[in-house]
Amino acid sequence: MLKTLDDAAVHRWCGGGLEALRAHQHEIDELNVYPVPDGDTGTNLVLTLTSAQQALDEAQAAALSGDVLAAPAAARAPGRALGRMARGALLGARGNSGVIVSQILRGMADSMATSVAVRGGELARALRSATEAAYAAVARPVEGTVLSVVAAAAEGAGRIKSDDLLAVARAAAVAASEALARTPQQLPILARAGVVDAGGRGLCLLLDALVEALTPADPPHPAADSGEEPADPAEVGTAGSVPARAEAGGDGFGYEVQYLLEAPDAAVGELRRVLDGLGDSLVVVGSGDGTWNVHVHVAAAEIGAAVEAGVVAGRPHRISVTPLEPGRGHAAVAAEERPVLRRGAVVVAAGDGLAALFEHEGAIVVDRNPSTREMVKAIAATRAGCVVLLPNDANTHAVAIAAAREAEGSGVRVSVVPTRSPVQALAALAVRDAGRPFSDDVIAMAEAAGACRYGEVCTAQRDSLTVAGPCRAGDLLGLVDGEVHVIGADLEDVSRRLLDRMLGGGGELTTLVLGADAPISLEETLRGHVGQTWPFVELQCYAGGQPRYHLLVGVE
Numbered sequence: 272m273l274k275t276l277d278d279a280a281v282h283r284w285c286g287g288g289l290e291a292l293r294a295h296q297h298e299i300d301e302l303n304v305y306p307v308p309d310g311d312t313g314t315n316l317v318l319t320l321t322s323a324q325q326a327l328d329e330a331q332a333a334a335l336s337g338d339v340l341a342a343p344a345a346a347r348a349p350g351r352a353l354g355r356m357a358r359g360a361l362l363g364a365r366g367n368s369g370v371i372v373s374q375i376l377r378g379m380a381d382s383m384a385t386s387v388a389v390r391g392g393e394l395a396r397a398l399r400s401a402t403e404a405a406y407a408a409v410a411r412p413v414e415g416t417v418l419s420v421v422a423a424a425a426e427g428a429g430r431i432k433s434d435d436l437l438a439v440a441r442a443a444a445v446a447a448s449e450a451l452a453r454t455p456q457q458l459p460i461l462a463r464a465g466v467v468d469a470g471g472r473g474l475c476l477l478l479d480a481l482v483e484a485l486t487p488a489d490p491p492h493p494a495a496d497s498g499e500e501p502a503d504p505a506e507v508g509t510a511g512s513v514p515a516r517a518e519a520g521g522d523g524f525g526y527e528v529q530y531l532l533e534a535p536d537a538a539v540g541e542l543r544r545v546l547d548g549l550g551d552s553l554v555v556v557g558s559g560d561g562t563w564n565v566h567v568h569v570a571a572a573e574i575g576a577a578v579e580a581g582v583v584a585g586r587p588h589r590i591s592v593t594p595l596e597p598g599r600g601h602a603a604v605a606a607e608e609r610p611v612l613r614r615g616a617v618v619v620a621a622g623d624g625l626a627a628l629f630e631h632e633g634a635i636v637v638d639r640n641p642s643t644r645e646m647v648k649a650i651a652a653t654r655a656g657c658v659v660l661l662p663n664d665a666n667t668h669a670v671a672i673a674a675a676r677e678a679e680g681s682g683v684r685v686s687v688v689p690t691r692s693p694v695q696a697l698a699a700l701a702v703r704d705a706g707r708p709f710s711d712d713v714i715a716m717a718e719a720a721g722a723c724r725y726g727e728v729c730t731a732q733r734d735s736l737t738v739a740g741p742c743r744a745g746d747l748l749g750l751v752d753g754e755v756h757v758i759g760a761d762l763e764d765v766s767r768r769l770l771d772r773m774l775g776g777g778g779e780l781t782t783l784v785l786g787a788d789a790p791i792s793l794e795e796t797l798r799g800h801v802g803q804t805w806p807f808v809e810l811q812c813y814a815g816g817q818p819r820y821h822l823l824v825g826v827e
Contacts, residue, residue, distance in 0.1 A: 274436060276389035280484050281352035282327055287480035289320040295476060299469045312469035315365035319372060320477075322363020323356045330355050350383035361556065361564050362531065368470035370566050371405050371417055372477070374556040378404030391431060391439035398425035398443055408556040411547070415457030417470035423450030424478060437485045444478040451475050525570060526710070527552075527593040528577040532563040534585025539563060542584040549573045549580070572675030574710060575659070575688035575717040576668075582721025592710040614705050614712070615653025617646060618661045619671075620693050622787060622817035629693075632700040640667065646674035650683060657709040659716060660687045661696040665753070686713040691753065692725035693815070694782050694825025719827075724776070726751050726769050726824035728762065747821075762789070763796050766822050770797065774805050778826035781808050784815035786822060793822070 292299075292313065299313030330352075357380045360373035378401035386393050402425045406412050427446020428439045454468045455461040461468065528550075534542070539555060542565070546553050550569035557563045565587070569577050574592055581587035616634040619641060620626055626636045635649045650658050658678070662671040668689050675685035686709070690696045699716035707715075731746040737755035742748060749757030749769035756772050759765040774781065781801065785793060794812050801810050815823060 274390065276349045276383075276394065276436060276485070278349055278352045281349050281356060282331070284477075284481050284484035285320065285324050285327055285356050287483050288477040289317070289324050291476040291480050292317045292320055292473060295472075299472055311365070312368045312473065315369040316372065316470075316473040318365045319360050319363050319369035323359040323373075323376070325363075326355045326359025327352065349389050350380055350386055353380040353383060356380070361562070364564050364566075365529070368417060368473055370554045370556055370564050371408060371470065372474065373564065374404045374408045374554075375401040375421055375474070377556070378402070389436070390434040391428075391436045392434050394436060394439045394443075395425070395428040395431070398428045401425065404556075408554050411551075411553070413458070415454045415461060416468050417474050419454060419457060420447050420450045420468065420471035420474050423447055424474075437482070440478070440482045440485055444475070444482050447471070447475050447478050525568075525594060526574055527566070527568055528574060528591075529564075529566045529593075530578070530581055530587040530590040532565050532581050532585050532587050533561055534563060534581075535561065538584040542580055545580040545583075546577060549576055570676065571679065572660075572672055572685050572687045574686050575713045576672075578714050578717040579689050579721050582718060587718075590714055592714060594710075613655045613657075614703070614709070615650070615655030615658040616661065616700065616703075617649045617653065617658060618693075618696050618700075619646075619663045619667050620696070620817070621819075622815045624814040624816040625693055625784065628697065628813060628815070629700070632697075632703075634661075634700065639664065641670060643670050643673045643677065646670060647677050650674060650678040650685060651681075655683070657684045658686075659699075659713060660685060661690045661699060661720075662687065663690050663693050663696050665689075665691055684709065686710075688713065688716045688720055690720045692727070692823060692825070693817070694725050694784060694823050695720040695723045697782060698723040698825060698827055722827060724752060724773060724778070724826045726773050726822075726826070727820050728766055728769060728822040728824075729820050762821055763793060766793065766797055767800050769822075769824060770801065771804065773824060773826045774801075774808060776826075778808060780827045781805075781810050782823075782825040782827075783810065783812040784817065784823035784825075785812070786820050787816045787818050789821050 296313040296317050299316070300311060353376060357373060357376035360369070360376050364370040364373045379397040381404070382397035382400035383389055383393060389397075398421070402418075402422045405418055405421050409418065412418050424443040424447040428443040431439045431442045433439070451467050451471045454471055455466065458468075532542075536557070539557070543553065543555050546555070546565070546567045550567045550573055552566070552568040554566040555563055565581060567577055578587060578590060581590075616632070617637060618629045618634045619637050619639055620629055621639040629636050635652050637645055637649045641649075646660065650660070660671040660675060662668045668687070671687045675687055678685045688699055690699060699720040702715045702719045704712060704715070727750045729748055729750070731742045731744055731748050733744050735742055737748075737758070739755045739758050742755070742758045747759050747762060747765045748755050749759075749765045749772070751769070751773055757765050757768045759768070770781070783794070783797060798810060798812065801808055817823065
């Protein structure tokens, strides 16, 4: 029996937890009933813990290749090992349950980071920290999920007025098991199905494994059992770790979008706000080194927007989109690629030149500021089974979403890539590939649009105070990504300064789209300026004919 948690016990805990999850993987997979029967919670937890185990194994192998005995005690402390376990879990996390469990581990690791010896009191505090981390990771916490189970475990551990490590671990496991049994009372959907939460069930297995890791020579303590094993797996199940925000309408969020994100802490708050408005089951958790694991359930129309939000916040990678609807397995994905379900695109744009550019790319063009009805009509005009919408304006984005939902009611699959400018739409359409799955195509388009910085030159309509200083009605404004950066009176001067501002941040390809009232000499002037000042930049120039904006600029 261990009096303190050590590095070896953390390794035993991870290995034992992974073994327990593998043993119950199919059972937990079969217990998913909400929001849709994706049936992968057990698999997600196994994959998450497998990654955690790999992280520990790699660290151990690296230590064995050096002078382990000479390593400082702090390097072998349980907090360090648990931190590696949490980091591995985060990078390998799958689904809601996997992500939340990784954050539970992270909360425990943070609490133990400065502890030289982890006894019962430290374990109780670590579980409280884990609870706080888990709740903070979910935009809209819902009781009756794994959150309730970890909170009960922390409360049970805190009731033990002793520093006995094993007693505290057993109390946490017992309290978690009792909380798991109560989850149907907290969520009506669970009660109707006669099941418990699968994520909570997985956490109970992990806490049982912790008890075993602290008593490696003893059989599992009866009190730590997470409950009776049902003869019929249908008797125990889940609504998933974090159910939809409401039972009514939950079926609308049919896709799981997940990616790792490299981003500063300051950008994550806005990312959570945007994603919370797009779907449900939102989890955004960090590893402490600028890496975040992002998970959200969205409608098909919001897949692009969910990825684009990551592009705005930082650098998303390891992007995956998984259908959650029943029957949308491999056969359904293959079906969307059949010739009968051809691809289509609807673009919002004004100006004969721009319209011709988009039509050349095979898109249906809708004039600026369209109604939902007009966009639905354009979607139907594509005669396609899979359609992407490019609104090209923040004010049109909500209309595009509404149109997508309307069109999906008639059996058309629609996704919205939240482009803010026609130059972003040109970048998105340039990477389209009908040879890959539609979801992958939407992701590629969203990434291309997000990687394209956009600029505009227009005339100020009223006096205003901008980040570039005060402007008066009639002044020419140069905007970058929607914000005023240049103010002047001469079109060529403002355009040159805008280009310098944008290219100063890097770029290899610049696209210029001249407006309806731009003088013929503007293209020649800007070509000469770019050739002399930015000789390694490739330049494309088009006569867009758009009203209001004398010049549109895209930098990739």
